Amino acid sequence: LRFHGNGTNDIDRVKIQIDDPANSNAGPRADVGSADFTIEFWMRASAAENTAAAVACGNNQNWILGNVILDRDRLNQDRKYGLSVAGGKLVFGVSGEGTGDLTICGATNVLDDRWHEVAIERRRSDGQMWIFVDGVVDATQTGPGGDVSYPDNAIATDPNDPFLVIGAEKYDAHPAYSGWIDELQISTILGYTTSSTVIHRTFFADANTASLYHFDDGSGDVITDATGRLNASRSFGGIPAGPEWDTERPPLDGPAGIALQNVASGLPGPTFITNAGDNRLFIVQQTGQIVIFDGTKILATPFLDVSSLVSCCGERGLLSMAFDPNYAVNGYFFIYYTDTNGDITVARYKVSADPDVADSASSQIFLSISHSNFPNHNGGQLQFGPEGDLYLGTGDGGGGGDPLQNGQNIDALLGKILRINVNPGPPYTIPVDNPFVGKAGADEIWAYGVRNPWRFSFDAITHDLILADVGQNDWEEIDFQPAGTPGGQNYGWNKLEGTHCYPPGSVCSSTGITLPVLEYSHDFGCAITGGYRYRGLDFPSLYGIYFYGDFCAGTISGAIQTNANWRSAIFADTDFFITTFGQDKDGKIYVSSQGTGSIYRIVPADPAAPIFSDDFTALNGWNAKNGTWTLDNGTLLGTRERKSDDISPAPPCSVCNFEGDLQLVSGGRIALLTFFKDKRNMVEVVLDADNDKVQLLQRSGGHRVLKQAAAMTIDPGILYHVRVLFDGSRFQVFVGSGAVAPIINVTAAVAPQAGGVGARIKPRKSTPTTGRFDNILEY
Numbered sequence: 001l002r003f004h005g006n007g008t009n010d011i012d013r014v015k016i017q018i019d020d021p022a023n024s025n026a027g028p029r030a031d032v033g034s035a036d037f038t039i040e041f042w043m044r045a046s047a048a049e050n051t052a053a054a055v056a057c058g059n060n061q062n063w064i065l066g067n068v069i070l071d072r073d074r075l076n077q078d079r080k081y082g083l084s085v086a087g088g089k090l091v092f093g094v095s096g097e098g099t100g101d102l103t104i105c106g107a108t109n110v111l112d113d114r115w116h117e118v119a120i121e122r123r124r125s126d127g128q129m130w131i132f133v134d135g136v137v138d139a140t141q142t143g144p145g146g147d148v149s150y151p152d153n154a155i156a157t158d159p160n161d162p163f164l165v166i167g168a169e170k171y172d173a174h175p176a177y178s179g180w181i182d183e184l185q186i187s188t189i190l191g192y193t194t195s196s197t198v199i200h201r202t203f204f205a206d207a208n209t210a211s212l213y214h215f216d217d218g219s220g221d222v223i224t225d226a227t228g229r230l231n232a233s234r235s236f237g238g239i240p241a242g243p244e245w246d247t248e249r250p251p252l253d254g255p256a257g258i259a260l261q262n263v264a265s266g267l268p269g270p271t272f273i274t275n276a277g278d279n280r281l282f283i284v285q286q287t288g289q290i291v292i293f294d295g296t297k298i299l300a301t302p303f304l305d306v307s308s309l310v311s312c313c314g315e316r317g318l319l320s321m322a323f324d325p326n327y328a329v330n331g332y333f334f335i336y337y338t339d340t341n342g343d344i345t346v347a348r349y350k351v352s353a354d355p356d357v358a359d360s361a362s363s364q365i366f367l368s369i370s371h372s373n374f375p376n377h378n379g380g381q382l383q384f385g386p387e388g389d390l391y392l393g394t395g396d397g398g399g400g401g402d403p404l405q406n407g408q409n410i411d412a413l414l415g416k417i418l419r420i421n422v423n424p425g426p427p428y429t430i431p432v433d434n435p436f437v438g439k440a441g442a443d444e445i446w447a448y449g450v451r452n453p454w455r456f457s458f459d460a461i462t463h464d465l466i467l468a469d470v471g472q473n474d475w476e477e478i479d480f481q482p483a484g485t486p487g488g489q490n491y492g493w494n495k496l497e498g499t500h501c502y503p504p505g506s507v508c509s510s511t512g513i514t515l516p517v518l519e520y521s522h523d524f525g526c527a528i529t530g531g532y533r534y535r536g537l538d539f540p541s542l543y544g545i546y547f548y549g550d551f552c553a554g555t556i557s558g559a560i561q562t563n564a565n566w567r568s569a570i571f572a573d574t575d576f577f578i579t580t581f582g583q584d585k586d587g588k589i590y591v592s593s594q595g596t597g598s599i600y601r602i603v604p605a606d607p608a609a610p611i612f613s614d615d616f617t618a619l620n621g622w623n624a625k626n627g628t629w630t631l632d633n634g635t636l637l638g639t640r641e642r643k644s645d646d647i648s649p650a651p652p653c654s655v656c657n658f659e660g661d662l663q664l665v666s667g668g669r670i671a672l673l674t675f676f677k678d679k680r681n682m683v684e685v686v687l688d689a690d691n692d693k694v695q696l697l698q699r700s701g702g703h704r705v706l707k708q709a710a711a712m713t714i715d716p717g718i719l720y721h722v723r724v725l726f727d728g729s730r731f732q733v734f735v736g737s738g739a740v741a742p743i744i745n746v747t748a749a750v751a752p753q754a755g756g757v758g759a760r761i762k763p764r765k766s767t768p769t770t771g772r773f774d775n776i777l778e779y
Helices: none
Strands: 002-004 013-017 037-046 067-072 080-086 089-095 101-105 112-122 128-133 136-142 163-166 178-187 209-213 232-235 258-264 270-274 281-285 289-293 318-323 332-338 344-351 358-369 381-384 390-393 416-420 445-448 455-458 465-469 475-481 518-521 528-533 546-550 555-562 565-573 578-583 589-593 598-604 612-614 628-631 636-640 644-647 658-664 669-678 681-688 693-700 703-711 720-726 730-735 744-747 756-762 769-778
Touching (some): 089 136, 258 281, 258 565, 270 589, 281 318, 318 381, 358 416, 381 455, 475 546, 528 578, 628 644, 636 756, 658 756, 669 720, 669 769, 681 720, 681 730, 681 756, 693 730, 693 744, 756 769
Parallel strands (some): 270 578
Antiparallel strands (some): 013 232, 037 112, 037 178, 112 128, 178 209, 258 598, 281 289, 318 332, 332 344, 344 358, 455 465, 475 518, 528 546, 578 589, 589 598, 628 636, 644 756, 658 720, 658 769, 669 681, 669 756
């Protein structure tokens, strides 16, 4: 929407009613302030159209003096907040109930006629307030505590009191905002407390979303809430008339876009894709075959054919497989299928002397679960957890609405995530820390309350469990279990569908239920297909994104997690019937299309150009602090008997990644300096040949706030490729061009200040050290 700053006579604004003054009933979820909240959106505006002067921030209500963007004021009363732009900077104010006022001022110029992602937050417990611009903390301070939501029993001093107004000051006493606003989301948690990666996609509603406005209606005065809860209204008017529907939009198509590379076609009904720790892809077909893609072609002979054992098709068939973590030694793998009676079966097989063919006579059945009442909701996922136990997801037994009542029945194995120990087996045994061991409930259960958990996966780095559960008629959901937390989660089915009472219109309670971190309505699809979080090293722009899809809509979406907040967006809109995602040994992600029988590799659409790169064909702009720094055969060479730095001319960044090739010519230490603002603020990654270790050292304000080390032999004369990834909360350090796992994986002590990249040598005692650097990247 394009606002024109005509904010008088109740026009040129959007209004969200957050209370009904006719009664004392609780207001809608968008009436945030009784707990933590986040409001985030995209804006684009110019200084010429927003002329409010800078204001004095502090214990006052001066936010109202700026060009007002968000106004949840109450005339001459407490419990209110608002956001404006004054002197080119964002200004956020809160007034508590008898706890005072605070206005905080940002530092970033947002009136540069460019799109910016903006978020404001408040924590109820201590009143802490934040402003974020483009993922970076722009201002934060402790403010008034207590409840600042609109009182349910309030008597309005002005008819506009019970509204959240966008684009204008609701009482027409102060200047209104002029510019564009898009993608406004109101959430009931703190989305961020440190700098984070901006996801350049439209927002998706999740379990913590109160309201979400895409502003895509295109005409009329009703602004649709994508959660279905609380439509807003447009008050149109003025000269020029606003807010007007406009085709201008934020950069929601990049830079982390994706392309799909076709790698194999002509496969009948692919249901699963995996690898055995080598360069082959194993593709499971619903009809009962597992075939191998060797990197160039599908091998003519199936790896395994159990079609005579399998009932197919619809939702039945051969549904997935999992290689034993010790497959390279024991040759075992497991398959999940529905047998000729429709029962869920988990069996173990062994590879033959030919690595491309399994021994079909080696079958040993580990688990069989009766599933003959209905042909649907068979689940289908097998996955070994990081501790070596086998997890499997079973559907609720089928039919609509869980007529067998399995989801909440802890004595039934249907509608569950099960966890069993298959070594040595058969039979399987029960891990001693399964949640129902020694108490009521089936010992095999790890989690319950799922409808049809078709696909789930473990994060290869954090080991978090991410579970996609197919919904009934209205909502699809993604559930999340952080690594290290015990099992026993109840994900709600069939009391809830997503975060909503089931059946619709019923009264329910979410007490004791683990709510999804993301959900979407059937306006956007009908059957979620869970995927994987990308942890490969080939595509830095995709790192940390969890990819998933929808079978009906053909959309491929990506979600980014920052602390407890998840943001999701559609990355590709295809005509695929998406049945599964998969990974190769390097972490690259694949997706299948049942309709075409094709397998595609997900790659960046347009890999973003680095912020800075230098291969040292010349020495341009580097600033040597001390020591001798020269060009030597296309590399940067530094020598000194004391610590010496050479700082690049790279522009500063706050959420980004760094790479470089480092070599000690002699003993001592060599370091890649990242987020280098000055010697008091930086993140240093050290290769220490004297003590054979890698270290990450974070300095903030002159103090060392983080130190993490890992043992590694560092030999002089060896060129080491160092990669430092930062997603807004964690540092991950990879050493070696073939490294697939970080040698250091640690949460930042504080958000690093924006900075560039540099080189450092650190000699031992007074012995000179020489270090070599090449192929420096900041991106």
